[in-house]
Amino acid sequence: MALNLEQTTSLIVERARQLVNQLVEDRGHDRPPFLSEEYARLRGIKRIEKVDLGEVSAILLKLHDGDVIRVNQNHNLTRQNFSCAHEIGHALLSELNLEPCIEDVEFRTFNPQAHALARAKARERLCDAAATELLMPEAVFKKYLSGFGASIKSLEWLADIFRVSISSTAIRIAEVSAEPCIALLWHPRPRTKSKALRLAWRVGPGKKSRGKANYMPVHTLVKRTSTLYKAYQYDDPVKCHKLFRLDAGVKRLPVESKGFGSGEMRHVISLAFPDR
Known part of the structure; x- marks a missing residue:
């Protein structure tokens, strides 16, 4: 078969x-x-x-x-x-x-x-x-994640402990977190004068949500005037809210974001929480 x-x-x-x-x-x-x-x-x-x-x-x-x-x-x-x-x-x-x-x-x-x-x-x-x-063995990773809780701070701690990249850790959190979590990565818009970030990928909550329209942010472009954009400009984490498509409706979710990398490799990782 x-x-x-x-x-x-x-x-x-x-x-x-x-x-x-x-x-x-x-x-x-x-x-x-x-x-x-x-x-x-x-x-x-x-x-x-x-x-x-x-x-x-x-x-x-x-x-x-x-x-x-x-x-x-x-x-x-x-x-x-x-x-x-x-x-x-x-x-x-x-x-x-x-x-x-x-x-x-x-x-x-x-x-x-x-x-x-x-x-x-x-x-x-x-x-x-x-x-x-x-x-990042699922059983071990979940044990450490449950101790830290899902957040931008724990994302950095877990990446350091398991010696993996920030983006790989963010995806793993979204896949296995007991608390529903959505991981997103934002990149600057290429070859354009307007300063904005575009959504590169989104994972979660869970392992089977990749590629589905559900749990997607309503707006996949982040303008320079938004709070989330400050995560790209500075090194401190920021908190804000964004609209997401959930099931048949739209819900405003709390989002934690932080910028990583430098120069052309600079990007922002966000974690959104549907149940908070």
Whole structure:
């Protein structure tokens, strides 16, 4: 019986969870961080090489004497950690023989090139899901999140504790938080003189809300005069309210936001709370 993407994701995440359990048993504790080097050792990957890969984050090489991961030495350590875990996800994808499942998935397009692109994206999402479970195991992450509570401050603490990026942590919070939470990322509008932020992505509440119109902000553009824009201008977190589409109506939700990065990499992460 052919598996859909949701079932395939469940399989690779469960395999990643088994690796987590094996690591915890070997260590004798479940304290973060969970590093890709530890999983590489469990998987029998010979070594991780840090080299200049240009625009590429990492690659998995299947050599005659064993697998090798090459990771871009020019990226920061948290990105290197996730990139290596992503490549381990590719190894798990191969181990579970899930490639035929991706090939069997039907995508609504008549363009053959679009089919190939959609399947490539599906493959990368599966490996991201595995990497997320490896580096931020759901059971452990939820334990720490319940202690801190969902907020912009706890977002920074959790990213530091698990040694993952702010954006990856925000997504994980939105996916697994016991309190419904929506994570959003805002970028400056490219190639325009008007100073405003546009919505790049939105996740949550929960794992199955991605891509749905529900839980979307009514306005996906943030003007310079808004309170939220101050998070982009300064380093302090800001609180405001925004209108969101919830079910059949519109609701004004409390939102916490903070700017991260600098220069062209500057962006804003927001957390919105439907039940507050």
